[in-house]
Each structure stands twice: as structure tokens, then as C-alpha cells.
Amino acid sequence: MEVFKQLKEYYWSEKRFMYASILSLMTATALGLVYPNLLRYLIDHVIAKQQFAEVPYLALVVVGIITCKALFQYLHGFFSGRLGNQTAYNLRNALYKKLQYLSFQYYDKARTGDLMSRLTADLQAVRDFIGFGFVQILNVFMMFTFGAIMMLTINWKLTLITMVSMPFLVFTAVRFEGKIHPAFRSVRKSMSNMTTSVQENITGVRTVKSFAREPYEIEKFSERNEDYKMNNVTTSGIWAKYFPLMELFANLSVVILLATGGWMVIQKTLTLGELVAFFSLMWYIIGPMWQIGFHINNFTQSKAAGERLLEILHQYIHVKDKDTAVSLQANEVQGHIKFEKVSFAYPDQKSALQDFQLDAPAGSVIGLLGGTGSGKSTVIQLLLRAYNIKEGSIKLDGRDIRDIKLESLREHMSIVFQETFLFSSSILNNIAYGVRNVSMEQIIQAARLAKAHEFIMEMPLGYETIVGERGMGLSGGQKQRIAIARALLKNPKILILDDATSAVDMETEHEIQLGFQELMKGRTTFIIAHRISSLKHADEIVVLDKGIVVQRGTHQQLMKQPGRYLETYKIQFADQPITSEDQGELNQTPQAPDEAEAFIQTAVAGSDNGGYKL
Numbered sequence: 001m002e003v004f005k006q007l008k009e010y011y012w013s014e015k016r017f018m019y020a021s022i023l024s025l026m027t028a029t030a031l032g033l034v035y036p037n038l039l040r041y042l043i044d045h046v047i048a049k050q051q052f053a054e055v056p057y058l059a060l061v062v063v064g065i066i067t068c069k070a071l072f073q074y075l076h077g078f079f080s081g082r083l084g085n086q087t088a089y090n091l092r093n094a095l096y097k098k099l100q101y102l103s104f105q106y107y108d109k110a111r112t113g114d115l116m117s118r119l120t121a122d123l124q125a126v127r128d129f130i131g132f133g134f135v136q137i138l139n140v141f142m143m144f145t146f147g148a149i150m151m152l153t154i155n156w157k158l159t160l161i162t163m164v165s166m167p168f169l170v171f172t173a174v175r176f177e178g179k180i181h182p183a184f185r186s187v188r189k190s191m192s193n194m195t196t197s198v199q200e201n202i203t204g205v206r207t208v209k210s211f212a213r214e215p216y217e218i219e220k221f222s223e224r225n226e227d228y229k230m231n232n233v234t235t236s237g238i239w240a241k242y243f244p245l246m247e248l249f250a251n252l253s254v255v256i257l258l259a260t261g262g263w264m265v266i267q268k269t270l271t272l273g274e275l276v277a278f279f280s281l282m283w284y285i286i287g288p289m290w291q292i293g294f295h296i297n298n299f300t301q302s303k304a305a306g307e308r309l310l311e312i313l314h315q316y317i318h319v320k321d322k323d324t325a326v327s328l329q330a331n332e333v334q335g336h337i338k339f340e341k342v343s344f345a346y347p348d349q350k351s352a353l354q355d356f357q358l359d360a361p362a363g364s365v366i367g368l369l370g371g372t373g374s375g376k377s378t379v380i381q382l383l384l385r386a387y388n389i390k391e392g393s394i395k396l397d398g399r400d401i402r403d404i405k406l407e408s409l410r411e412h413m414s415i416v417f418q419e420t421f422l423f424s425s426s427i428l429n430n431i432a433y434g435v436r437n438v439s440m441e442q443i444i445q446a447a448r449l450a451k452a453h454e455f456i457m458e459m460p461l462g463y464e465t466i467v468g469e470r471g472m473g474l475s476g477g478q479k480q481r482i483a484i485a486r487a488l489l490k491n492p493k494i495l496i497l498d499d500a501t502s503a504v505d506m507e508t509e510h511e512i513q514l515g516f517q518e519l520m521k522g523r524t525t526f527i528i529a530h531r532i533s534s535l536k537h538a539d540e541i542v543v544l545d546k547g548i549v550v551q552r553g554t555h556q557q558l559m560k561q562p563g564r565y566l567e568t569y570k571i572q573f574a575d576q577p578i579t580s581e582d583q584g585e586l587n588q589t590p591q592a593p594d595e596a597e598a599f600i601q602t603a604v605a606g607s608d609n610g611g612y613k614l
């Protein structure tokens with residue numbers, strides 16, 4: 001019951017429905033107990049004493065009782081439904097809220113399919129138990145107690161004799177619970193594995209098809225399906241073993257009753273009416289006992305499901321606000337960013353950034369260059385406070401970002417990611433995402449700056465065009481331009497472009513960057529790019545390799561030093577005429593051709609420096 005104790009806050013507010021449901025079911029159950037007594041009366045008083053005139057009245061009483069019982073059963077269903085649905089609603093909201101605030105660290109490992117199965121199947125199991133299962137179990141106890149009391153009042157000796165096999169029934173039921181619970185946990189786990197597989201397959205269908213990996217995917221799914229099937233087979237095996245045993249003990253009680261009760265009737269220590277009443281009361285007790293397996297099954301399923309929900313609800317949020325954290329007003333943010341001796345490693349990974357230092361005055365443009373996995377995106381992630389740093393500090397206008405409310409910190413930043421995500425909504429809503437009270441003119445202005453307006457207008461519904469899941473129907477470059485417009489519309493103090501123009505052609509990139517130059521004015525901008533052309537106007541360019549800063553300076557300064565930057569420049573501009581501006585710098589550069597050549601070769605061969613993206 002510990003699981004349900006921990007889930008209490010989600011259903012206890014609806015306790016009025018629970019009480020109403022229990023009360024309705026108790027009344028319906030109590031009314032059901034009238035039958036055996038009517039039977040006893042019918043046999044001992046009406047039939048035995050031939051008082052047949054009472055039959056119509058008895059029939060009327062039966063009709064009345066049936067009607068009332070049906071009414072209370074309806075009320076029980078109604079209140080239970082309300083209780084279950086309201087609980088599910090509360091839980092769904094709480095889970096969704098938690099998922100919103102869970103940190104990047106959680107999502108690095110989370111599997112979408114698994115989360116989806118928790119939010120649907122597991123939630124449903126908890127809903128069913130809290131709504132119906134719990135009251136039904138209570139009803140089993142009530143039926144047993146009421147039935148036993150009535151039997152005891154009729155004949156206590158016969159009651160005790162017939163109850164002799166009940167402890168065995170209860171013992172078997174408890175053992176059954178112990179076995180079936182872990183089995184159900186495995187079923188749910190394999191179910192979520194299967195859902196994950198389906199979800200990943202559908203999301204990655206293009207990759208699967210382009211690599212012609214359908215047979216492999218079918219086999220992979222088949223393995224998980226097999227696992228799910230086997231877990232269900234094991235569960236059914238437990239069920240098949242215990243259920244007949246429970247049935248046997250239940251039927252044993254009936255046999256004992258018929259033998260002993262029949263003998264008592266012959267001995268005239270029990271009337272025939274009492275035996276018949278006893279018999280139907282016996283079923284009244286056995287019925288719920290019989291169902292106890294089903295209820296236990298329900299209970300264990302929902303307990304396993306509840307555990308999985310609690311796992312999310314109790315999940316530790318790594319990045320959260322301090323009690324003393326402050327909110328920043330828009331007008332007080334300048335955008336001065338300072339990284340002081342920041343070292344960072346992702347959980348269970350080797351260092352991603354070492355002793356990183358950076359001073360980006362308000363309004364400056366910082367370029368980050370480096371090979372794959374060199375730590376460029378990590379710098380940005382840390383600035384966004386996607387992860388907590390353990391060494392060093394990051395300051396915004398002299399204030400440690402850990403002392404600023406997360407929402408407030410991120411409100412002043414706009415980021416365009418390498419991978420664009422568009423919501424299944426109109427282009428308009430996608431651009432306006434993250435900004436409140438924005439006019440159509442502002443949206444169009446942002447789209448124009450991102451060079452997106454023209455292609456949007458060419459679409460049949462223009463800004464109202466719905467872009468499907470993951471922005472299907474748009475090219476990579478178009479999606480990226482929408483994402484850029486979205487970032488620009490936010491009018492942030494800090495603008496981050498994480499390889500934002502990687503999916504557009506050189507010409508469009510150039511055009512967008514012209515727009516950026518206008519836009520960067522008054523904002524601190526971080527540009528991660530693999531093309532030197534995107535970075536050359538930066539106030540400071542930081543070259544990273546394996547998390548370490550290997551070079552830093554302006555384009556002009558870096559062009560004068562032998563090193564990674566110059567080598568990258570040479571590779572990128574190998575086929576293009578060098579601009580007069582750069583030519584001058586190159587002439588002064590202490591050339592290191594061998595080193596440059598060696599670098600080109602390493603880059604092309606993609607050696608352990610990860611290979612520069614060229």
C-alpha cells in the first residue's frame with residue numbers, strides 16, 4: 001500500500017467521490033443480503049406453512065430490493081468513474097509538469113516510448129484501481145463480514161465448520177500476490193521496451209528505409225515482442241497454477257456445507273429454509289473470495305504501474321532554482337558573459353571542457369570553432385544552465401547564473417539549435433513560440449530577417465501552413481530559417497547560434513548573416529560554426545580541441561598565427577580566391593606548411609581529433 005500512500009495527494013482531494021462510491025456499494029451489498037433471508041422466509045414460513053397469499057407481497061419486496069440495488073450500483077459506478085478520472089487528470093497534469101521541469105540530464109537517458117507507456121497504460125492501471133479496484137476490494141471484505149455475521153446468527157457451528165477451508169484460500173491468495181507482482185512488473189517493462197522500439201522505428205523510418213534495414217528492425221521488434229509474450233506466458237502460468245487451487249478451496253467449503261448442513265437438516269437441528277439461506281450466503285462469501293485473485297491481479301498491476309509513475313514524480317531535478325535566486329528585469333540585463341575556469345564532464349563521461357575562460361562584454365560577438373566533440377555545444381549548454389557545473393563559475397553581468405532564476409536566465413537568451421524542432425502547428429505559431437503578445441508585423445519582420453518570408457508566402461496557406469510532426473514537408477534549410485525567425489522574434493539580450501546555418505546553402509547563409517549583423521547589434525552573440533566565413537567578424541574567436549582552448553583571438557590575429565584556425569581557413573578557402581583583406585594577413589603569417597598539410601590529412605582521415613567538419 002506504500003505506493004498508494006505516496007500517490008495520496010492525487011486522489012485524496014477527491015475523497016468525497018470515494019466516500020460516496022463506498023457508501024453506494026455498501027448499500028447495494030447490504031441489500032443483496034436480504035435475498036437469502038427472503039428465501040429462508042419463503043421456505044420456512046410461506047411454503048412449509050402454506051401461506052401462499054404472502055407470495056405477491058414477497059415478489060413486490062424482491063422487485064423493490066432489486067430496483068434499489070440497481071440504483072446504488074449505478075451510483076457506485078458513477079462516483080467511482082468520477083474518482084478514477086479526476087485522479088487520472090490530477091496525475092497526468094502532475095506528470096506532465098514534472099516532465100517539463102526535469103533537467104537535460106534526465107532526458108539524456110530517457111526513452112520516449114517508455115515515457116509514453118508510463119503516461120498511458122500505467123496511468124490507466126492506477127486510475128482503474130483507485131476508481132474501482134480499491135472499492136471492490138473493500139466490498140470483498142464487507143461481503144465477507146456481513147455474510148459471516150448473518151451465517152453466525154443462523155447457526156454458528158455450521159458457520160465455523162464451513163469456514164474451515166477459508167484460511168487455505170486466503171493463504172493461497174497471498175502467495176499468489178507475491179508471485180504475480182514481480183511478473184506483472186516484467187510485463188510492464190517489456191511492454192515499454194516494445195513501445196520504445198515502435199516509437200523509435202516510426203521516428204527514424206527514413207533512416208531505416210535508406211539503409212534498407214527493415215528486416216533488422218522487424219527482427220529487433222520480434223525479439224521484444226517475444227520477450228513481452230514470454231513475460232505474459234509466465235504470468236499466465238502463475239495464474240494457471242494458483243487459480244484452480246483457490247477454486248478448489250472455495251468449492252471445498254460448499255461441499256462441507258452441503259454434507260454437514262444436510263446432515264443437520266436430517267437431524268432437525270437446522271430447518272430447510274436455513275440450509276438454503278446458508279447455501280446462498282456461502283456463495284455470497286465465496287463469490288468475492290473467488291474474485292480475490294482478480295482483485296489481487298488488479299491491485300498488483302496498478303501497484304507496479306504506480307511505482308513507475310512515482311519514479312517520474314520522485315525523479316531528482318538536477319538543475320533548479322536556489323531559494324535566493326533572483327529574476328532579472330529586461331532593462332537591467334546588459335549581456336556581459338564571463339566563464340571563469342569552468343571544467344565540466346557529462347555524468348559518467350570523461351571531461352568535456354577544461355579550465356574554460358571567456359570574457360564576452362555586452363554586445364560582443366564570440367565565435368566558437370573546433371572539431372566534432374570538441375566542446376562547443378557544451379559551452380552553450382552550460383551558459384543555458386542545462387547542466388550544473390561543479391568547477392568554476394559562469395556570470396551574467398557579474399552575477400553567478402546559479403543565483404538567477406532559470407526561467408529568467410533563459411528568457412534573455414535565444415538559441416537556434418543545430419537540429420531544428422518544429423511543433424505540429426502553423427508556421428505562425430512556430431515562429432511566435434516563446435513570445436507573448438506579438439504582432440503579425442513583428443512576426444513578418446523576423447521571418448524577413450531570417451530569409452524565410454519569401455518561401456512562406458509561396459505556400460498555399462502562407463503563415464497558416466501547418467507543418468507536420470518534426471516539420472515534415474519543409475526542407476532542412478527552410479526549417480532552420482523558421483527556427484532563426486523564432487529566435488529573432490524573442491529579441492534576446494544573448495543570441496546563440498549553434499551551427500544554425502549548417503543546413504542552408506552558402507548564399508543563403510551569407511544573406512542570413514547580413515541580417516544577423518544588423519540583429520547582433522546590442523546583443524551578446526555566440527556563434528558556433530564550422531565555416532570560417534560565419535565567424536570571421538566575431539570580436540573573439542575561441543578554437544577548441546577536446547574541451548581545451550587551443551587558440552583565441554580575432555580573425556586577423558588568428559590568421560597571423562600558425563595553428564588550427566589558419567589551417568581550417570586554408571582548407572575551406574583552398575578553391576576560392578582569397579580576399580585582399582585576408583591576403584594581406586596571409587602574407588604576414590609565419591607559415592607552417594608542413595603542419596598545415598599534416599592537419600589537412602588528419603582532418604580528412606578523421607583521426608582522433610575527431611576530424612574538423614569542413
Ligand SMILES: Nc1ncnc2c1ncn2[C@@H]1O[C@H](COP(=O)(O)OP(=O)(O)OP(=O)(O)O)[C@@H](O)[C@H]1O
Pocket residue numbers: 108346347349352370371372373374375376377378379
Ligand atoms: N548529453 C551528453 N551526454 C554525455 N556526453 C555528451 C553529451 N553531449 C556531449 N557529450 C560529449 O561531450 C563532448 C563535447 O561535446 P559537444 O557536443 O560539446 O561537442 P561539439 O564541439 O559541439 O561537437 P559538434 O560539432 O559535433 O556538435 C563529446 O565528447 C560528446 O560526446
